[in-house]
Amino acid sequence: MFENDTIAAISTALSEGGIGIIRLSGSEAVEICDKVYKGKNKLSEVDTHTIHYGHIYDNDRILDEVMVSVMRAPRSYTKEDVVEINCHGSVFIQKEILSLLFQKGARPAEPGEFTKRAFLNGRIDLSQAESVMDVISSQNEFAANNSLRQLDGYLKKQMIVLRESLIYEIAYIESALDDPEHISLDGYGKHLDDVISPIMEEIQKFIDSAKDGSYLKNGIRTVIVGKPNVGKSSLLNVLAKKERAIVTDIPGTTRDTLEEQISFGEFSLHVVDTAGIRKTEDQVEKIGVKKALSSIEDADLILYVVDSSSHIDEEDFRIMEKIKDEKVIVLLNKSDLELNIQEDTIKEHLPNKSVISISAANHSGVEDLKEEIRTMFFHGEISLHNDVYITNERQKYLLEEAYRSLTQVKNSILNEMPEDFYSIDLMDAYEFLGKIIGESVDDDLVNEIFSKFCMGK
Ligand code: GDP
Numbered sequence: 001m002f003e004n005d006t007i008a009a010i011s012t013a014l015s016e017g018g019i020g021i022i023r024l025s026g027s028e029a030v031e032i033c034d035k036v037y038k039g040k041n042k043l044s045e046v047d048t049h050t051i052h053y054g055h056i057y058d059n060d061r062i063l064d065e066v067m068v069s070v071m072r073a074p075r076s077y078t079k080e081d082v083v084e085i086n087c088h089g090s091v092f093i094q095k096e097i098l099s100l101l102f103q104k105g106a107r108p109a110e111p112g113e114f115t116k117r118a119f120l121n122g123r124i125d126l127s128q129a130e131s132v133m134d135v136i137s138s139q140n141e142f143a144a145n146n147s148l149r150q151l152d153g154y155l156k157k158q159m160i161v162l163r164e165s166l167i168y169e170i171a172y173i174e175s176a177l178d179d180p181e182h183i184s185l186d187g188y189g190k191h192l193d194d195v196i197s198p199i200m201e202e203i204q205k206f207i208d209s210a211k212d213g214s215y216l217k218n219g220i221r222t223v224i225v226g227k228p229n230v231g232k233s234s235l236l237n238v239l240a241k242k243e244r245a246i247v248t249d250i251p252g253t254t255r256d257t258l259e260e261q262i263s264f265g266e267f268s269l270h271v272v273d274t275a276g277i278r279k280t281e282d283q284v285e286k287i288g289v290k291k292a293l294s295s296i297e298d299a300d301l302i303l304y305v306v307d308s309s310s311h312i313d314e315e316d317f318r319i320m321e322k323i324k325d326e327k328v329i330v331l332l333n334k335s336d337l338e339l340n341i342q343e344d345t346i347k348e349h350l351p352n353k354s355v356i357s358i359s360a361a362n363h364s365g366v367e368d369l370k371e372e373i374r375t376m377f378f379h380g381e382i383s384l385h386n387d388v389y390i391t392n393e394r395q396k397y398l399l400e401e402a403y404r405s406l407t408q409v410k411n412s413i414l415n416e417m418p419e420d421f422y423s424i425d426l427m428d429a430y431e432f433l434g435k436i437i438g439e440s441v442d443d444d445l446v447n448e449i450f451s452k453f454c455m456g457k
Contacts, residue, residue: 007109011456017089048072112450126438213389219270226305234360309337
C-alpha cells in the first residue's frame, strides 16, 4: 500500500543562492503550509496552479518573505497536492522553514520520493523516472537532450509497441493450444520467426546505442600521457579553460592524477591527467607514474603529448610501446617553437594513429582535436535530436536479457520444439521489456532505484 502522507524537502541545492524552493506533497500539503503562511488569502481557498505573495511565520516571528505556488492533485508533479515555497536562498532560512513544516505535520521526504510518487501514482513510467535523475545530473548538451527525450516517454512508447507484438503471439499460441480444432499452428514457426526478427533488430539497436550513450553521458574516459614537461598540464588547462593543474617547468611536478570533466558542447571528455611518465627515484612520483600506466588500461582514449621542439628518446619509445594497441591521438605540442619532431617520425612507430599539431601556449589545434575525437568515436556525427540512446545500465541489462530470450525462441523454432516452448521464452522477453518501464518490478527494486536520487526530487 502506498501512503499519501505529506512529505517535505528542500528541492534546490543546499547552498547559498538567490532563492531556495521547499516542496511539499501529499493530502495535507496545503493545510500544513497554511499553518505557517500568511498572505492575502488562505492557500486552501486559492485556485490551483496559482502563486501567492506572503510571509512564513513561526508564531509571531517572521521567518521569510516568500512566493508560494499551489498545485492541486492530480495536475502536479506527484499527482498529489503540491505546494512549493520560494524563499530566500539562505541555507539557514530554508532549514528553519523546513523544520517548521515538520512541526506542523509534514515528514521528511526520502531521496527521490517526489519522483517515486509520480511513478507510483502512474504519472510517469520507470524509464521516465530514471531519466529525471539523468536530466538533473546531465553535464552536456547530449545528455540533457537524451534524458529529456526519454522523459518525454520515447523509450516507454517503443517498449509498449514491442510488448504488444509479443503478447499477441503469446495469446495466439495459448489459444491454439487450448482450441486446436479451430486454431491451427501449421506453419506458425515461420510466422513467429518473421515477427520476432524485426523486434530483435529493434532491441539490438537500443543495446548498440548504449556504448555511444555511455561516452556521451559520462564523457569519453581520456588519459593524457607523455614525458614530464611536454605540456600535459598546460593542455589540460587549455581544454578545461581554467587553471586546474599546476603548471611548472620543473620536470615531474604533476605528482598524482587529476580528473576533470571537459565539455566540448555536444560531448565531453572525462580527462585523467597523469604524472609525467619517466624513470624516477622519487617515491611519490613513482606512485604517480604507476597510476598513469594503469589508467591507460581503463581509458577509452589516450592523448599522447610530445614536445615537438625536443627529440624522441628511450622514454618515448617505452610509452609508444605501451599504447600502440590503444585508441590514441598523438599531439605534437609546442608547435609554436622550432620543430624537431615531425609527424613522419611518430608514424614510423605508431602507424595508423592520428597526429595533430597543437600549441598549448597559444591555444591552437584544439578544434582539430575535437574534430578528430568526433570522427573517432561518433563516426563524424552525433545525432543529438533524433534517437534515444540507452544510458542506463539497468535498462541495458534488461534489453540484453529480452534479446537472449528471443534468441531462445528462434532456437526452439529451428529445432521444431513444441509450441509451448515458444511461449515461455516469449513471456520472459515480454517481462524483461516490461521491467524497463516498471511493469512487474518489485518494491525493493523501486526503492533501490529511487534511493539513488538526490534529496527533494
Ligand atoms: P607537463 O609536465 O607535461 O604537465 O608540462 P607542463 O604543462 O607543466 O609544461 C611544461 C612547460 O612547458 C611549462 O613551462 C609550459 O609553460 C611549457 N609549455 C607547455 N605547452 C607549451 C607550448 O605549446 N608552447 C611553449 N612554448 N611552451 C609550452
